[in-house]
Amino acid sequence: MGVNVQSPMVSVCVITYNQESYIQQCLESILGQKTDFDVEIVIGEDCSSDKTATRIEKLAETNESINLLVNNTNLGVLPNFIRTLGACKGKYIAFCEGDDYWIDENKLQKQVDFLDEHPKYGGVSTNNRWFFENENTYKNSILNEGEISFETLSESNQINSQTILFKKELIKELDWMKTLKIGDWPLHLLVTSQQPYYRLPEITTVYRVHSGGVHSLLKEEIKLRNRLEVLIAVLEHVELTNERKELLNESIRNTLKKLISHRPGDINSIRQKYYDFGGTFLNTTLLKSYIK
Structure with a gap:
């Protein structure tokens, strides 16, 4: 579904499962990015039981940058995540889960420019805004600008993953992650074991906390x-x-x-x-x- 962009600079990895209410806002925030390079959106749609896939297919009809990967059976979060990452063709990979969205139309351009100018870094993140859906309130998550090392991430995951952009060349075989319940943190540790990340000060994304969320509501x-x-x-x-x-x-x-x-x-x-x-x-x- 959709026609792959030729030689994209950035692949945006989107994971969806039963996110009909949110996917439109998520994809429109990605499609609205202003860049001087090609971007593909690779969507791992994990056999949703609602109309998430239908909404994506409708957008893909008029947006050649969307590459929809449909699963005939539910693979589960990590196998679907790894499969979708494997389909990304860009030099850089960004994330945005189907219930989150971006609020800075220059997010990708800023990040690509930064990595091109600072090759010592394996990826670049930004700050984030939390949206607590039940209370209809927002809270900014402001972390210090600067380098983020493997040593720092070994203590805790300090990356809001919908903010990250990293070099695809730094991730190789990922099957060892399939049985885990968390996908972003081990991936960040893998990348920073080779090159550190850097955090920019801007707030570029919104992470949605709601009853259908997975990690944020765990005991x-x-x-x-x-x-x-x-x-x-x-x-x-x-x-x-x-x-x-x-x-x-x-x-x-x-x-x-x-x-x-x-x-x-x-x-x-x-x-x-x-x-x-x-x-x-x-x-x-x-x-x-x-x-x-």
Whole structure:
């Protein structure tokens, strides 16, 4: 569906599932970008049960830049994400999930210009605005401008992923991510293990928090378990220096300590995993300083 743009500079990766109410705003915000280069929009439509695909097909009829990938069965978030990334042909890749949208028509141009002028960086992000749909309120997420290293991201994911643009050449085989529940954070760690990111100060995007959202509404215990899976997978599959391996080991150990407060019944298995990743003395009294 749609005709691929020839040799696009940027591919925008869009993941959709049952987002009929939001997809129009998302795609129009991408189509409205002002650039002096070609942009393709690669949409991984994961067998939605609503009319998301129909809305996309209607837009694709008049926009050759849209490349709609339709799945006959629901692949799931990460397999669909990886499949869509693999279909991107651009030198650079940007993200925008189907329920989010961009508010700066020069977002892509600014980012491409920055990376072309600063080749030491593997990607460039911006600041973001949160939209809390139930309260109909907005909140700006302002983080400091500057370099974002692997070391910083190993502590926590500090990238609003709908703001990122990164070099496609820095992502290779991604099948190791398919079983994870989080896709953006391990991808950011993969890229920054090779070249750092840079954050620009502008607010260019809106992240929508709503009842149909996935990560933003998860319980803390599930977030910790998902975090643990990501850290272990990156440690096993990404080429890292010994210093960076130890940073991930430390993050893994701290995550295991926090998990005990949520599942005290699992203390023996969590304690054993803690020891497996280089932990030493551990008891519940010591844990109090880690549980917040």
